[in-house]
Amino acid sequence: MKALEAAGVCKRYGSREVLKNFALSVEEGGFEALMGPSGSGKSTFLHLAAGLLVVDAGEIHVGGADVTKMSDFEAAKFRRRHVGVVFQAFNLLSDKSVRDNILLPVRLDGARPDEARFDSLVDVLGLADKIHSKSEELSGGEQQRVAIARALMARPDVVLADEPTGNLDADSAKGICELLKRLNATERSAILTVTHDPVVAASAKRVHFLKDGAIAATHETLGDPQLVSKLYLECFK
Numbered sequence: 001m002k003a004l005e006a007a008g009v010c011k012r013y014g015s016r017e018v019l020k021n022f023a024l025s026v027e028e029g030g031f032e033a034l035m036g037p038s039g040s041g042k043s044t045f046l047h048l049a050a051g052l053l054v055v056d057a058g059e060i061h062v063g064g065a066d067v068t069k070m071s072d073f074e075a076a077k078f079r080r081r082h083v084g085v086v087f088q089a090f091n092l093l094s095d096k097s098v099r100d101n102i103l104l105p106v107r108l109d110g111a112r113p114d115e116a117r118f119d120s121l122v123d124v125l126g127l128a129d130k131i132h133s134k135s136e137e138l139s140g141g142e143q144q145r146v147a148i149a150r151a152l153m154a155r156p157d158v159v160l161a162d163e164p165t166g167n168l169d170a171d172s173a174k175g176i177c178e179l180l181k182r183l184n185a186t187e188r189s190a191i192l193t194v195t196h197d198p199v200v201a202a203s204a205k206r207v208h209f210l211k212d213g214a215i216a217a218t219h220e221t222l223g224d225p226q227l228v229s230k231l232y233l234e235c236f237k
């Protein structure tokens with residue numbers, strides 16, 4: 001079974017067809033990156049895979065369940081238990097504390113927060129002295145790290161991350177890559193991350209290029225950012 005498998009996915013906004021017969025699969029326990037120019041439909045696909053947007057056609061299986069067949073309510077429950085989503089625009093509750101934001105999905109699910117997990121995430125993400133700050137009082141990079149902690153809190157089977165390092169400096173971005181690699185290795189969370197950064201893409205095992213509404217190519221990254229840049233330029237020249 002694949003961690004994620006999309007087939008025949010079509011999505012249009014008005015007359016603009018963003019995804020056309022789009023197919024993508026992420027290996028079980030895989031760490032994979034999705035790259036493509038701005039406006040190519042990367043966020044659209046992540047929102048579809050998270051059950052936050054409705055497809056016009058096609059199927060998207062996440063951990064074996066077809067999210068396109070779920071009601072909003074079922075999709076919300078499924079996300080809380082199985083999927084960690086890091087949104088490009090963070091989607092934090094601005095008047096709530098960092099702690100409340102990170103624990104929100106777990107609490108909505110009626111579960112008791114795993115305090116050791118919380119402590120370890122805020123520690124590794126450099127948020128330990130911010131947990132009582134309101135998220136609106138944080139910098140963009142701090143908010144991004146809160147969004148990452150929230151997505152990882154419940155040990156999701158699948159992480160869908162939309163440019164998780166887009167607001168971070170190179171060192172912090174490297175830290176996020178290390179964290180994702182470690183969780184991928186130790187907890188077997190499958191990860192699909194959208195990124196414009198070849199260094200982030202190279203921490204993934206495979207990279208997919210989105211072009212004209214579908215995946216034009218998939219490559220092993222071999223952990224080599226220069227290789228990713230070269231392949232990207234070849235695909236999008």
Ligand SMILES: Nc1ncnc2c1ncn2[C@@H]1O[C@H](COP(=O)(O)OP(=O)(O)OP(=O)(O)O)[C@@H](O)[C@H]1O
Pocket residue numbers: 013014018036037038039040041042043044045088
């Ligand atoms: N709700 C919407 N209504 C109409 N058009 C939309 C909507 N959301 C996205 N689009 C359009 O669909 C296309 C794909 O958007 P999407 O956000 O998926 O791109 P992206 O690949 O994530 O880009 P970026 O790298 O800039 O984040 C864009 O042309 C965008 O303008």
Ligand SMILES: [Mg+2]
Pocket residue numbers: 042043044088162
């Ligand atoms: Mg986007």
